[in-house]
Amino acid sequence: MADSIKIFAPATVANVACGFDIFGLAVDNPGDEVVLSKREDDQIIIQEITGDEGKLTKDPEKNTVTVPVLRYLEKLGIKQGFDVRLHKKMPLGSGLGSSSASSVAGVFAANKLLGNPMETKDLLPFSMEGERVACGAAHADNVAPALLGGFVIIRSYDPLDFVQIKTPSELYVSIVHPDIEVNTKDARIILRQEAILKKIIAQTGNVAGLVVGLMTDNYPLIGRSMTDYLIEPNRSILIPYFNEVKQTALNHGALGASISGAGPSIFAFSKGKETAEKVGVEMKKVFAKGGIETNLFVSGINQNGPRILD
Template sequence: MESIKVFAPATVANVACGFDIFGLAVDNPGDEVIVTKRQDDQIVIQQITGDDGKLTFDIQKNTVTVPILKYLSHLDIKHGFDIILNKKMPLGSGLGSSSASSVAGVFAVNQLLNKPLNTEELLPFAMEGERIACGSAHADNVAPALLGGFVIIRSYSPLDFFKINTPADLYVSIVHPDVEVNTKDARHILKNEVSMNKTISQMGNVAGMVAGLISENYDLIGRSMVDYIIEPIRSILIPQFFEVQMAAKENGALGCSISGAGPSIFAFSRGKETAEKVGLAMQKEFTKVNIQSNLFVSSINQSGPKILD
């Protein structure tokens, strides 16, 4: 195989109470990468679409190529590739845009080289794309983008992660408003210390979320979607956040919170019909203050990246 086209999905990280340890993949949006073997050992970004000219062609600074470089260096493989990156999702959206590019790129190269590593072994390399994007090699976006499903990062040192089962009828409504939140800024404003009371309450919700997902207890999932630590701080960066959150709950959502660093907001619902109703209600609140938005409704994507061609 000389060329391959790969799709990698968007992700919702943190999932309310699980800052840097919870993440899930959705069916759409996502990024597409076309990787073609070269006759030399050069890595070249030939084209980038869908980014309005914002992304660099420097292979040492682009999230699609940095994981590939780390991967090739680790395996001591000298091989060149031409890369076309088609951004099919907004930048800085809180939907793991950089993660989708990182995963698609390294997954594609691994396929072209006849899979010297299994999919899980690609995670540390994909994480290096996150380091370039926001200064921290966290895995709550790249892990679900790579593995699919709902992923828990138990530890970063050493790296320890695993997937858990989720209810088949659990749907995600994601609304991405046309406002800008810089991921590095969203991390910078967070406090380094948290009170004991908030920590205990957050730990209870983390445990409740895991138990609710595994046991398909929708009420428990909803009760656990409360973030005492991150949401109160980051919500100030998102206009109309609390109005959108309230609209989601009033229209049947189990719960609603910030997707990743924002500005996207996500809600869990039981059933696709409810999720669509919830998403439209969320959008309506942004419209009231003349903010345009995009809506994505999806079940939890269990497959991760997929080969398109």
């Protein structure tokens, strides 16, 4: 059995417009890489973190890559130490599930090195503990798709119940991440607690429509269902040029567009990679006019979740 392993875990788009805290999907890039190596003792030590500009702690009880590993080992009653090297391959606070990717990569790696005592799906509660460290709440809409791949619905948290659904093969995601910062906790605070009944009804219809559209390869229905009446109107205030970027995406063939997670990244769905690439370039241009630098990622729906790297 190997003593060391390198794991990639993908970035994710959560909420997916109308599905606040219940929808999430994985993408092919970007993502995080974690190298886990067995130690002779039972210590969990973060030896190295790259790509974080020195912002992340190396305290194993406070870093999202190691907290899931610690809870996993406690659950199994196993005394095993690991050296951890975390390579952040995406921006922090991007709305792309940066903390989730680290959480998933760490516990997935530990499970592999210990001979897979648990099925991958059973690692989800431990991955969620990494989210609790990152934003104060153990949400699953990022970690579930990062761990399982594909498009995931979190039907219930108590008890935890999730569903993976089929998505169209030609569905692509364009993600533009502007070089600005939106704190997830701040993005949650700005949400209004009250919601008008008509908006809830309309939102529920879109949730149902998006699920059916994804499962039946109905691209027009996917597009029609990507209106968020409850969350986007408030959170978009924090993102410069949001409305213009969204309208530009639609004007150039996107099925729909919205905020990825808490932002500031904006994603758009398109049919076909060529359209998705064109949409992404045009979205970047809007930010560029405002003097904001961006990163662009174009991807299909990642159906595999984490993977072992050579």
